[in-house]
Amino acid sequence: xxxxxxxxxxxxxxxxxxxxxxxxxxxxxxxxxxxxxxxxxxxxxxxxxxxxxxxxxxxxxxxxxxxxxxxxxxxxxxxxxxxxxxxxxxxxxxxxxxxxxxxxxxxxxxxxxxxxxx
Amino acid sequence: xxxxxxxxxxxxxxxxxxxxxxxxxxxxxxxxxxxxxxxxxxxxxxxxxxxxxxxxxxxxxxxxxxxxxxxxxxxxxxxxxxxxxxxxxxxxxxxxxxxxxxxxxxxxxxxxx
Numbered sequence: 001x002x003x004x005x006x007x008x009x010x011x012x013x014x015x016x017x018x019x020x021x022x023x024x025x026x027x028x029x030x031x032x033x034x035x036x037x038x039x040x041x042x043x044x045x046x047x048x049x050x051x052x053x054x055x056x057x058x059x060x061x062x063x064x065x066x067x068x069x070x071x072x073x074x075x076x077x078x079x080x081x082x083x084x085x086x087x088x089x090x091x092x093x094x095x096x097x098x099x100x101x102x103x104x105x106x107x108x109x110x111x112x113x114x115x116x117x118x
Numbered sequence: 119x120x121x122x123x124x125x126x127x128x129x130x131x132x133x134x135x136x137x138x139x140x141x142x143x144x145x146x147x148x149x150x151x152x153x154x155x156x157x158x159x160x161x162x163x164x165x166x167x168x169x170x171x172x173x174x175x176x177x178x179x180x181x182x183x184x185x186x187x188x189x190x191x192x193x194x195x196x197x198x199x200x201x202x203x204x205x206x207x208x209x210x211x212x213x214x215x216x217x218x219x220x221x222x223x224x225x226x227x228x229x230x231x
Contacts, residue, residue, distance in 0.1 A: 004161070031217055042122070042207065042221035043162070050217075057218075090161050097217040104150025104169060104211055107219060109161035 003027050004110035006091050012116045013081050021076040021113045023091030031097055032074040033107060034066060035090040043090055049074060050097055081117045088112045121145045122210050124222035131229050137195040139225050141208035144189065149212035152219070153182060153193045156205045166193070170212070198229045 005024045013019040023032065031050050035043040047056045049068040063085070065077040078085055092107040123142045131137045141151075149170040154162035168175040168182045168191065175182050181194045195202055205226045209219040 006161075009159075033217075040223070042223045043219075044221075045218050048217060092161075094217060098150065098211065104152070104167060105217060106152065106164050106167060107217075108164060109154070111159075111161045114159075 004091060004093055004108055006089075006110035006113050008113060009111060010114050010116070012118060013078075014118050015083065016080045019078050019081055019115070021078075021089050021091075021115070023074045023076070023110055024072050025091075025093045026072070027093055027095070027108065028071060029093035029095050029108075030071075031094045031105070032068060033092040033094070034064075034074070034076050035092065037088040037090055037112075039087075046076070078115075081115070083117050086115055086117045088114050120223075121148075122208060122220045122222040124206075124208060124225050126225050127223070128226045128228070131198045131227065133200055133229055133231050134197045137193075137198045137202065137227055137229065139193040139195075139206050139208075139227065141191045141193075141222050142189060143191075143210050143220075145210070145212075145220075146189065147212055148210040148220075150210070151182070151184060151191050152209045152211075153180075154207045154209060155202075156207060156224070162207055165206075195227075198227075200229050200231050203227055203229050 033048040034046045037043040046060045068074045091110045094105040094107045152167040153165040156162045184191045205224045208222045
């Protein structure tokens with residue numbers, strides 16, 4: 001009964017070779033997020049989709065793109081992976097975005113995909 | 119500019135005792151705070167949250183306290199169990215962050231039998 005599923009769990013790619021990570025959810029949540037977590041660091045938001053609306057973080061490199069073809073699926077594309085892109089990539093979902101002050105939305109995370117760049 | 123800080127990278131506690139994990143933040147616009155637990159090779163699992171309109175939220179063995187004036191929150195686990203051994207992240211959202219969570223760097227809790 002996994003709710004946020006990420007495939008694959010481990011991905012090895014070559015320097016400069018495009019790679020796609022996938023995420024699916026059974027929660028029917030409106031919002032899907034992609035985070036990057038490097039070793040011993042805090043997860044860092046790359047971008048999120050609110051329904052079909054794409055929201056990029058200002059400091060997310062152009063090398064990272066995302067697609068959300070439907071409510072259930074979201075993909076992270078890394079066009080030309082560098083050695084510095086080796087990390088754990090976490091997908092998360094939330095029912096909605098916060099509407100009112102103090103009215104937070106819990107995010108639910110998948111197990112992550114660990115990316116290794118050779 | 120780290121807006122959410124967990125200054126203790128690790129904590130070791132005896133089984134049955136209280137574990138207290140601390141988190142400080144700098145952005146006074148944050149209005150919602152969460153704690154996540156993470157086992158190795160797994161994604162973070164939601165544990166407990168608190169809105170800025172409260173100063174305490176309790177769920178079973180887990181209690182989160184929020185001190186807005188000090189910009190500090192803490193997670194209390196009592197009694198601690200060996201299965202609680204994991205990395206604990208605090209996260210904050212609100213202000214102009216939209217739905218974005220800002221995470222601390224995590225505290226690794228080890229509960230010894």
